Amino acid sequence: MTDTIRALLAGHEEDLPAIGGPDRDWLTYGALRGLALDVTEALRSMGIAVTDRIAIVLPNGPEMATAFVTVAQAAVTAPLNPAYRTDEFAFYLEDLKARAIILPDGFEGPALDAANRLGVAVLRLKTDAGKPAGWFSLAADAPPGPLAAGTQPDADDVALILHTSGTTSRPKIVPLLQSNVAASADHIRTSLALTPQDRCLNVMPLFHIHGLIAAVTASLAAGASIWCASGFDALRFFGWMRDARPTWYTAVPTMHQAILSRAGRNADIIAATGLRFLRSSSASLPAQVMLTLAETFKAPVIEAYGMTEAAHQMASNPLPPRAQKPGSVGIEAGPFVRIADESDDRLIDGIGEVVISGPNVTPGYENNDEANAKSFFSAEGRRWFRTGDNGSFDDEGYLTLTGRLKEIINRGGEKISPLEVDGVLMDHPAVAQVVTFALPHPKLGEEVAAAVVLHEGGNADERAIRDFASTRMADFKVPRKVVILDEIPKGATGKLQRIGLAQKLGLADPA
Template sequence: MSATISDLFAFHRNDGLAIGAPDRPWLTYAGLRDLVSHTVTALHAAGIGRGDRVAIVLPNGPEMAAAFVAVSQAAVTAPLNPGYRQEEFAFYLSDLKAKAIVLAEGYDGPAHDAAEAAGLAILRLGHDARDPAGSFSLRAESIAPGEPDRDTARPRDVALILHTSGTTSRPKIVPLLHGNVSASAHHIAQSLALTPHDRCLNMMPLFHIHGLVAAVTASLAAGASVWCAPGFDALRFFGWMETAHPTWYTAVPTMHQAILGRAARNQPVIDAVPLRFLRSSSASLPAQVMLELARTFSAPVIEAYGMTEAAHQMASNPLPPRRQKPGSVGVAAGPLLRIAHETENRLLDEGIGEVVISGPNVTPGYEGNPEANARSFFEAGGHRWFRTGDQGALDAEGYLGLTGRLKEIINRGGEKVSPLEVDGILMDHPAVQQVVTFAMPHAKLGEEVAAAVVLREGMQADEAAIRAFCAERLADFKVPRRVILLEEIPKGATGKLQRIGLAEKLGLGAA
């Protein structure tokens, strides 16, 4: 189905609840459609139209969700992390070729300074806390020159531009068409069997594909509601559950683990607000955590597999009565999914290789980067395949198991070690709450295996004991040579644990 983002909710019930937030009335679907119309008019008056790129720098919450939906009908959205420094904003605004920026009324931080220096049109978003969640008005502080294209969005237009993480190189620009985002939203809604009776509690950052598509857009596609928290806070999560009465939430594994840490003392809320399911994505969920979540919430845990270039979802564990397989990211859920040779442009019928996908949710290609496109896309079997950069294999039932990111596989003197395999063993240790296995430099081997570990509250274990535990369960070359005990493992802006660069962050030089 090829559609624009606004097409997704064009015919839902006028009085259906669309967007909610703490201490705010609900925005209905009729209100959301009116908001889109007013926003298009305001953008045109500010000299912004179809094809123009608008950076959005707003705090997490209902206005950010609504702004993404509304601005995309008239222009190209480019949500940016509000936590960037001025030089980072300057880079991204330039790289995006942004024409305007949306900032909150009263904000005068680094994004404003970078936008002013770049000569962008500055649009101020204002809202009244007494109005429905997500309601806002746009005021042009400065206007873009020229006459805007006043045509509204079409399915083949770019709706959303995001950058890859750029952990090891310059970030790549990922344009996602309206048709890509709409297809992914439908795929997620279908795989989760969402209906207008469902409500998502969103804590994911809304400058990231996970929150934008899995929580917000998929909910709107189904005529369901999304309740937007101001970000993730484990201390406030159960209070939000009690207020919002969600039927599900979606999060990254580190968030789920933090929630589990406070679940025992919040059992009355868990009992009073039964969830239909929980969803996890954007990083591998340890099987042990999946099982503990399912026991704690008495609900299925749906691990999904997504990435920016696929407008988020590629695979998902199915709902009951089909089973969820701990340690697997599920079955193809939207696009075609196969395994390919890691260096040759051909598909494999069996075995481990690079995960590839093809479908209506996949970006047409990186912008201005023919080398990356040549590496990442190939034709085979009548389809154009995108290389995900992940290594894995499909089992006999079509469930995908990931071995890890190809660039994160540890090469210990020619012996390849999957960090996810080592993570899985370490998570079986009774004292280990959280772990990330990573490569540390080694003078002779090139790379050696290391692991950062957070212990469970009130439990003890030292490096020697943890290494001995691994030695009984892993081949010698896979046993971490260093186990670093930490109070907290450093995380990225979206809450994901980051393997690449962790050795440097922890001061581990060549052994």
């Protein structure tokens, strides 16, 4: 039973390529397994045990992929977005109770400042240009602690911790067990029919569940290879495709749209590569984009439906000969997927809240009984997780999402809590009241906007408020539109309402 990350890698031939990257030799499966043993030994010598939590803050690329895969075989991984500011890093490190943080050798910046502020041990990741892609060694900035016991994680140990925005200002902690990660990787491997002959070109950020599981871990489950780019860059994508010779890639819709904008001048590379399929997830793929991608690449486009609490994949459009339906996120692809009443704890037919149950689903949010009580329920002999999405199945079992129940802003796959943005803007001395809301955007789906009321005598304009926010939040959270009002529209009960606010303010067409 491949119920741990270590077990996923165990059966593949030593000399098969596993991890690649620009201008580097391939790291083989044998070398990857050896690296995992070296990393475990290094971490134990530094006093880090199987249940200790290690934040990983690295740029995208092969070392980020191998750091996740190898550290997760020894301890608990917590990848963080390198774009965070110091206060954000401090929040996440403290919330995680991180024992250590992995940073690039020689790196100085907000993540290091936050770690030093909190006394979190700093581990330096050192690479060698003469070694294969993904190879690294670890060294501690400070003397190591007492030797830790050399146990390996089992199926019930936590492998990965991520934060997810909720309907409160405080992000929720999502622990994913070794068995959750392994199950999801196997589900994706199965739904995409991955084999050792497949190769994924990864352009997804590897602090995000999509890239970590769909691109990296699912490929490793199949004995396939992953060529890791340094991040997404539409100008460089087709050069990477030429060099990597992938059989598939996975991306969010905005990336696919940017790739399409440059596809015409790269028709020769597309033809020479001959992708087996393309995959899209993390946000809704417009039907027109799905059809254009399929025509441009002469390959099926597999739109999938995932979320952090499910260790990514829940549903997926199937490969041929079954149909890929534009506008649908496909058929259940691993866990059980059903429709539930939005209020009552029961399963229903028709339109309702999408719920899931299966081995890839988190056991529950950490230290958050209220969220767990709202998100999980038992019915028909199973424990179900409420996704917060509305949807329905057609007669062939294809799921179509009809909207989100929650107020979370989905900016091209990045989920942003409006209340978190509210809290930052309210710190501005001129701001008396703020409501952050979703503003429709033609490419990202949604953009962050905020309506603000100033204190009497307060002096601030849109630029000043945005500049203030940009020093305290990652760029993707900063409102792109700030509307300064005398009064924010209220609902019938006097409550401030986010949903529909863009329309009420004349910033979007009526729904």
